[in-house]
Structures are given as C-alpha cells and as structure tokens.
Amino acid sequence: MMPDILINPVSKLELDSFIEKHNHALGLVGDKGFGKRAVINWMLVQYIGDLPSKFENYPYIKELLDNEGSIIIDSIRELRSFLKLRIPGDSGLRRFVIIDHADNLTLEAQNALLKTLEDPPSDTLMILSLNNELSVLPTIRSRLQLIHLKRPARSDIINFFSQRGNSNTDIERA
Numbered sequence: 132m133m134p135d136i137l138i139n140p141v142s143k144l145e146l147d148s149f150i151e152k153h154n155h156a157l158g159l160v161g162d163k164g165f166g167k168r169a170v171i172n173w174m175l176v177q178y179i180g181d182l183p184s185k186f187e188n189y190p191y192i193k194e195l196l197d198n199e200g201s202i203i204i205d206s207i208r209e210l211r212s213f214l215k216l217r218i219p220g221d222s223g224l225r226r227f228v229i230i231d232h233a234d235n236l237t238l239e240a241q242n243a244l245l246k247t248l249e250d251p252p253s254d255t256l257m258i259l260s261l262n263n264e265l266s267v268l269p270t271i272r273s274r275l276q277l278i279h280l281k282r283p284a285r286s287d288i289i290n291f292f293s294q295r296g297n298s299n300t301d302i303e304r305a
Contacts, residue, residue, distance in 0.1 A: 136166075136173050137291040139281040146170070149276060150177050153224070155251040157258045158233070158267075158275035165280055167260040168231055174258065178224055191218055191226040197235040207243035214252050226255040233259035234266035241268050248274040 138146070149157060159167045179189060193213045195206045210228060218225050230236070236244065248271060251257065264272055283291070292302045 135295070136169050137283050137287060138170065138173070139283045139287075142170075142278065142280045145278045146174065149278065150174065153256060154276040155253075155256065156248055156275045157256070158264060158272065158277045159258065159260045159280060160264050160277055161260075161262070161280035163262045165282075167280065170280065171229055171231070171258055171260065175227060178227070178256070193226075193228045195228070195230045197232055200235060202230065202233070202236045202240050204237065204239040204243050207240045207247070210244075211247060214247065214255060218254065224254060224256050226252065228255060228257040230257070230259045232262075234262050236267065238268075241271055245270055245274075 159170060161167050175192070193210060195202050195210060214226070214228075230244075245268065248257070259267075259275060261267065264277055289299070289302055293299070
C-alpha cells in the first residue's frame, strides 16, 4: 500500500528520476513543516515496497536524530559503524540512512559525515532533509543531489483533501 501523499508534479518527476537513476546521497530541501519526512517515507516505499509503519522493523535503516537541537559527531561515528556491517543479499540498494533536520549537524559532525559521503558504500542511500541547503558545508552540498521540493498548486491541495472527506472550511483554515 502506498502512503497517501500529495507531491507537486515537478518535484515528483525529479524524485522519480532520482529513484530510477539514484545517486548515493540526496538532499531534500524545503521549508520547515513542508512534509519532507512524508516524502522520505514515500521514497522508502518505492525502494523497499513496504508500509511506513513497518520501516521501524526494517533492520537496514539508520536514522540520525538531533541531540537537544543538534546532531553531534558521536552520531556520525555510530553511523560509520552501522555502514561497516555487511548485509545479506545482492540487490542494488539494501541500506538507507536518513538524516532528518540535517541543518542541525554540528560543524564537527559535518566534517565527519563528509568522509562518509566521499566514499559511500555502494548498497547505501543517504537522504538528508534540509530547511536551507546553505546550512551545510559546500563540500557536503556538492556530494548531494539536491531536490528543492515545490508546493502543490492550491487547486490540487483542495482536491486532494476534499476527496478524503475534509470540508472546504477545514481546508481553507488549514
């Protein structure tokens, strides 16, 4: 089952193209509260073919979470250990790293992450969500394929939520 999500058609084309001919690292750029995490979950379904609720049971996903507002170098060290583990199978992508709120990476963590981005495992996709691409080092940006998420058209939003039983009043208020 696919997650129920509305994606701008231009952004969807870019995402579909990335999925078809992926790079090893993706930077999803969009304003705070834009729904970047929902897009990441949608992408994982494309790769894994499973429901988002099951992602927590998929053993080859590593999520980096901020520690009191920042992602510290120890998190990157743990990530490196995770990436050294061998995983069974021979399909293309089997392991996924998600750095949600990558804007919160400390400078030390960014420098440590850079080494991983320079020589990534071939079976791994790293997805960083960013509110502002300028919040990370230029050397990190240069190793990411950046996709700037665009807002869906107002008419698409109204149609999407109307079909799900929301009243026009609730949609307008939201």
